[in-house]
Amino acid sequence: MKKVIVLLLGCLLLTGCTSKQEKQIVNVLNWSSYIPDEVIKDFEKESGIKVNYGTYSSNEELLAKLSSSKKGTYDVVFPSDYMVELMIGKNMLEELDTGRLTNYANIDKVFLRQSYDKNNDYSLPFLLATSVIAYNSEKVPEITDYKDLLNPAYKNDIVLLDDERITIGAFLQALRYDINDYNDEHLEEAYRFYNQMRDNIKAFDSDSPKSFLITNETNIGILWNAEAILAQDHNPKIKIVYPKSGYALSMDNYVIVKGASHTDNAYKFIDYLLRDEVCQKIIDDYPYISTNKNTSNYSEEELRKILNNGSYIKNVSENIKKFDRLWAKMK
Amino acid sequence: MNKRFNIEKYLFTVPVVIYSLLLILLPLLYVLLISFFKSDSYGGMIYTFTLSNYMEIFNITYIRIFLKSIGIALITTAICLCIAYPFAISLMSKKETTRNLLIKLVMVPFLMNSLIRTYGWIVLLRKNGIINSALVGTGIISSPLSLMYNNIGIIIGMVYTLLPFMILPVYSAVSKVDPNLIEASYDLGASKTKTFTKIYLPLTISGAFNGSLMVFIPAIGYFFITDILGGGKIMIIGNLIKNQFLTARNWPFGAAISIFLILMTLILVSIYKKLGGKMDDLGGM
Numbered sequence: 001m002k003k004v005i006v007l008l009l010g011c012l013l014l015t016g017c018t019s020k021q022e023k024q025i026v027n028v029l030n031w032s033s034y035i036p037d038e039v040i041k042d043f044e045k046e047s048g049i050k051v052n053y054g055t056y057s058s059n060e061e062l063l064a065k066l067s068s069s070k071k072g073t074y075d076v077v078f079p080s081d082y083m084v085e086l087m088i089g090k091n092m093l094e095e096l097d098t099g100r101l102t103n104y105a106n107i108d109k110v111f112l113r114q115s116y117d118k119n120n121d122y123s124l125p126f127l128l129a130t131s132v133i134a135y136n137s138e139k140v141p142e143i144t145d146y147k148d149l150l151n152p153a154y155k156n157d158i159v160l161l162d163d164e165r166i167t168i169g170a171f172l173q174a175l176r177y178d179i180n181d182y183n184d185e186h187l188e189e190a191y192r193f194y195n196q197m198r199d200n201i202k203a204f205d206s207d208s209p210k211s212f213l214i215t216n217e218t219n220i221g222i223l224w225n226a227e228a229i230l231a232q233d234h235n236p237k238i239k240i241v242y243p244k245s246g247y248a249l250s251m252d253n254y255v256i257v258k259g260a261s262h263t264d265n266a267y268k269f270i271d272y273l274l275r276d277e278v279c280q281k282i283i284d285d286y287p288y289i290s291t292n293k294n295t296s297n298y299s300e301e302e303l304r305k306i307l308n309n310g311s312y313i314k315n316v317s318e319n320i321k322k323f324d325r326l327w328a329k330m331k
Numbered sequence: 332m333n334k335r336f337n338i339e340k341y342l343f344t345v346p347v348v349i350y351s352l353l354l355i356l357l358p359l360l361y362v363l364l365i366s367f368f369k370s371d372s373y374g375g376m377i378y379t380f381t382l383s384n385y386m387e388i389f390n391i392t393y394i395r396i397f398l399k400s401i402g403i404a405l406i407t408t409a410i411c412l413c414i415a416y417p418f419a420i421s422l423m424s425k426k427e428t429t430r431n432l433l434i435k436l437v438m439v440p441f442l443m444n445s446l447i448r449t450y451g452w453i454v455l456l457r458k459n460g461i462i463n464s465a466l467v468g469t470g471i472i473s474s475p476l477s478l479m480y481n482n483i484g485i486i487i488g489m490v491y492t493l494l495p496f497m498i499l500p501v502y503s504a505v506s507k508v509d510p511n512l513i514e515a516s517y518d519l520g521a522s523k524t525k526t527f528t529k530i531y532l533p534l535t536i537s538g539a540f541n542g543s544l545m546v547f548i549p550a551i552g553y554f555f556i557t558d559i560l561g562g563g564k565i566m567i568i569g570n571l572i573k574n575q576f577l578t579a580r581n582w583p584f585g586a587a588i589s590i591f592l593i594l595m596t597l598i599l600v601s602i603y604k605k606l607g608g609k610m611d612d613l614g615g616m
Contacts, residue, residue: 331396
């Protein structure tokens with residue numbers, strides 16, 4: 001009996017010891033619906049590191065969460081292009097040591113050295129989203145650019161993203177201006193372009209514009225590439241076009257937050273996501289453009305073209321108010 | 332004895348006071364405070380005093396949004412009144428058990444999140460939705476009606492969501508009307524319309540105004556209805572405020588519009604008080 005008790009006490013002591021050891025965790029903040037739960041669970045099972053996973057739905061929300069929390073609260077976050085630039089400027093990011101990432105070579109080189117972080121000192125590309133035009137080829141003749149959407153035959157037949165920068169940006173691009181142009185006259189022209197399209201617009205929706213195409217509510221939409229591909233899965237007649245006069249690019253990136261308290265685990269987590277099979281799982285569920293060269297559905301030439309003809313949305317500082325006022329005027 | 336009573340009184344009121352201070356008054360003061368700040372371009376604030384956010388409201392673009400919101404809210408209120416009165420009056424002729432059951436049914440929708448209910452309307456109203464398929468299928472109309480992604484959709488959504496807030500106060504006012512008065516009115520040869528305008532309406536006007544407030548004020552701010560059923564094409568004050576906080580990264584301006592909206596509400600409530608309404612009846616707000 002005594003032996004049993006000693007044994008039990010020993011066990012207790014041992015378990016006490018292990019729990020005293022530093023618990024392996026990594027604190028991750030990511031876009032909502034971007035990584036399937038399964039991927040997180042698999043990582044936890046394999047590495048024994050617990051992932052505290054939080055989500056945000058805009059870059060600004062991420063910025064607010066980081067600036068209002070104690071240093072070391074978050075380890076890995078996924079800001080988009082312009083937010084990476086801003087965070088570098090505010091000295092919020094840790095320099096990355098790519099030597100610690102065994103799967104670094106999986107990243108397709110075309111995605112590196114983007115304008116917002118020229119040497120990838122702080123960020124590595126994760127997924128690329130682009131805005132595209134999608135249309136039901138059964139109901140609508142070929143569309144190649146925004147100006148095709150002005151055709152009066154498409155009355156109430158278009159859904160646009162409910163996003164002032166992307167949608168006004170598309171109008172600007174249609175007029176051959178830069179997506180980040182905030183010249184008053186150019187914005188006024190964009191407004192006139194919108195007025196020509198007005199009767200054709202059925203709705204602005206950012207939550208699920210694909211359902212407009214899937215349910216035949218509209219035959220045309222300007223939406224994110226992943227949404228368009230999901231719509232296409234439902235209806236193969238839906239065609240996806242990269243507009244001739246340009247479109248928005250939005251690259252989300254892996255970064256490690258300055259002062260992160262679990263840097264080792266952060267590298268492990270990023271390294272895991274860089275694996276081919278993990279990346280495949282992610283883009284199966286959320287079909288954005290993968291930056292992993294072994295899981296890409298595009299040739300290098302195609303990717304180069306997509307990157308060259310699209311434009312990143314940039315922070316226009318105070319001038320955001322111009323976009324916002326125009327947006328209010330449009331509605 | 333008296334002292335103990337006091338302790339009990341504090342025991343029960345203090346939590347409520349703390350709750351109101353912490354969760355209502357403080358945030359409200361914070362909103363008031365930041366409405367006088369400048370915004371920086373990253374969604375932050377520059378802590379210098381300015382009135383420019385309030386001046387900005389009087390930009391023609393925003394005035395148009397205010398007028399549009401008020402228009403939508405007024406139409407919603409009018410339709411709710413037109414439904415609530417006949418409903419409340421017809422309830423009076425029912426047995427008490429049926430009456431209670433029907434009133435409870437009015438409240439049943441509150442058991443479910445209003446966002447989900449609004450999404451439910453999409454299934455009914457869209458181009459290939461249940462209503463249009465039924466009408467086209469039976470040959471009543473030849474091409475589908477545009478029931479949503481326009482003003483009609485917004486009004487349907489608003490009326491549907493806010494109707495209970497009208498029915499309850501109107502019903503409570505109507506149920507207090509002495510049935511003898513109605514009987515007397517009919518005995519003296521008054522028509523149904525005349526009975527309504529001469530007896531029901533004057534006796535229940537504060538209930539009607541109470542209900543109108545409870546419908547009108549939220550109708551200005553329910554941005555999710557214009558987003559979902561209006562297809563995001565129409566902006567009301569609620570959307571404008573939401574945009575300032577979520578996309579335009581201009582919290583001070585959003586705060587200024589909110590304060591402006593609160594002032595508008597206070598004016599309406601003071602009119603209500605002038606008309607003899609009781610503040611207690613507005614408790615549901």
